[in-house]
Amino acid sequence: MTEPQNTNTSGMPAAAQQDSVDAILRRLATRAMGLTGADIERIVREARLKARRGKRAIRYQDIEDGIRGDRPPVPHDLRWRFAYHEAGHAVVHHALDLGPIRSLHIDTGQGGYNLVGFHAWATDTRDWYENMLTMLMAGRAAEKQMLKRVSSGSGGSDDSDLARATRLAFDMERTLGFGSGHPLLYRPHRDPGAVLDRDPELVARVHARLEAALDRAETILRRRRTAFHALAKALFDAQAMDETAVLHILTDSELLRGS
Template sequence: MTSTQHASTTDTDVAGQQANPADAILRRLATRAMGLTGADIERVVREARLKARRGKRLISYEDIEEGIRGNRLPVPYDLRWRSAFHEAGHAVVHHALDLGPVRGLNIDTGQGGGYNLVGFHLRGTGARDWYENMLTMLMAGRAAEKLVLKRISSGSGGSDGSDLARATRVAFDMERTLGLGTEHPLLYRPHRDPATVLDRDPELAARIHGMLEVALDRAAVILRRRRPTFYALAKALFEAQAMDETAVLQILRDGDPPP
């Protein structure tokens, strides 16, 4: 299973306007294309145009979607469920903590991993609780696997862009460069290679690991409290394999507590 990849955007607020059909199609295509490179997309469009030309018709959305899916291998049943729970966990916690909109989810990668595209509100950024919420969201995929499957996979780690790598970097910066640490918070101590510092400073490593443990436990609490929503989103994602913002938000809002 590959590491979960995240892309993010910055928003001042979640748009509540209804998009026109063309926008909806573009969002669906963008969701389907998560994880593809620019060269991959260029090849898909070129092949779709060729197919339409041979059929003496205009290129259609279905041509492009079929081309995207044709570039990916089928994901085994068990890995597909694991990816669905993992990505649903991120989405539910991101929404519960009101970090911003969830733009799309995709587990149709052909590699057993998943992608999520999330946005972040500008309000609250920079405060310690905002960073703690970020850590909680980043650890939510791992918490989801543990909660449902009772086992942890390597899907949270394995690369510099993985959940564990990003969470470790956030916690490292809190301790060393953002003035939010528990030891010498006024010292600005950047380093290009946090892993080297952590290997040489077991006390710092223990503090950062403790922060990640707290975030993991907090994510698990949120998922247990919103279990019906979490399960509903995972099931929908398993079946659809790719969901745009509208589809995700409908399920997430159904699980919101009453005002």
């Protein structure tokens, strides 16, 4: 005979109740990443006031609504695009063992984004830079693979995927010693765009690196389609995922591939 389980007033086992509470707190913490302490204090204060006015206990939805502010829901099609894009980055980041994936987000005023870390022991080699290029191009590769067309979401600003990848490929050719033409020359420049505009041969070499990284990212996503599809679906549903949730999907999918 098994011993009776400790239960709360609703009949849920105490351990399950605690797991549920922990999951809610983790989700809220993930949704709140990027906010200041003052922001969170204000959100909690307003949520308590809302609950008090309704003569009820504070709810998860009160806090989540406060985090989201007055932003309208992300349209269905755009939400899928964000989910595919960020899942693509995460799957390739994990496949190339670049480091931990802290969180993924698709419910922001500026679109989707990810928070990732990098293993210090693997940096500064040619392979590492090529892996970085592949990871940066993975969001575009994911859109291309799933939607058959790409958006401007990977470009358009100085901190975009395409901007970072272009600067990285430029530095590989000009300053890091990995160039296919005169690799020993150190030739820095404050404005890579100006150099590229007047050097067609350099443009061709830099673009070839980006094309190779894009093709490689697409290959990784095809080989890990189970993980990619599962992560994109989970991210679409949750809109924000922490490291534990992301890693659970990626490692489970790897076990399925190996079985």
